Amino acid sequence: MFSDSKKDKQMAESTSSQNIIAQDTKLVGDFNSKGDFRIDGTIEGNIKTSGKVVVGKAGLIKGTLQGTDAYFEGKFSGKLALSGTLTLKASAHIEGEVSVAKLAVEPGANFNVTCMMKGAVKDINNGGHQRKSETEKTA
Numbered sequence: 001m002f003s004d005s006k007k008d009k010q011m012a013e014s015t016s017s018q019n020i021i022a023q024d025t026k027l028v029g030d031f032n033s034k035g036d037f038r039i040d041g042t043i044e045g046n047i048k049t050s051g052k053v054v055v056g057k058a059g060l061i062k063g064t065l066q067g068t069d070a071y072f073e074g075k076f077s078g079k080l081a082l083s084g085t086l087t088l089k090a091s092a093h094i095e096g097e098v099s100v101a102k103l104a105v106e107p108g109a110n111f112n113v114t115c116m117m118k119g120a121v122k123d124i125n126n127g128g129h130q131r132k133s134e135t136e137k138t139a
Helices: 006-016
Strands: 018-021 026-033 036-041 042-049 053-055 061-066 070-072 075-080 085-088 093-100 104-107 110-117
Touching: 018 026, 036 042, 053 061, 070 075, 075 085, 085 093, 104 110
Parallel strands: 018 036, 026 042, 036 053, 042 061, 053 070, 061 075, 070 085, 075 093, 085 104, 093 110
Antiparallel strands: none
16 A cells, blocks of 8 residues: 555655746745756745756746756846756846856847856867976976
8 A cells, every 4th residue: 555665765855856936936035955946936036056947938037046957948137157057948038147067059049148168178279288388397
């Protein structure tokens, strides 16, 4: 009658680690979470998460967002810092400062930002190899 299997426990854990902000809900303040966020309402404040953030078409974030990956169909205004990928669908509208490792933008998305891409830096003039300066050569 009652199951105690690992699969049921994993499903319960993954369900409880997702935060959902429903449409017509407005939250003001700072939020920290290790779980994923699904935002269909409005958040004004600072969000810090190690999970994935999904902003639906009706979703809006005003403030800062620090995390790994984000998927936008809705709106964002503020400072966005991701260590992973920012994905923008055609309905997305992003304004402010953005710092990401990877960026995927669908045609039609509004991306009015100051953007900095972080990742491995290669010297394109030297075939990807960095040269040592004169002070580094002498030891």
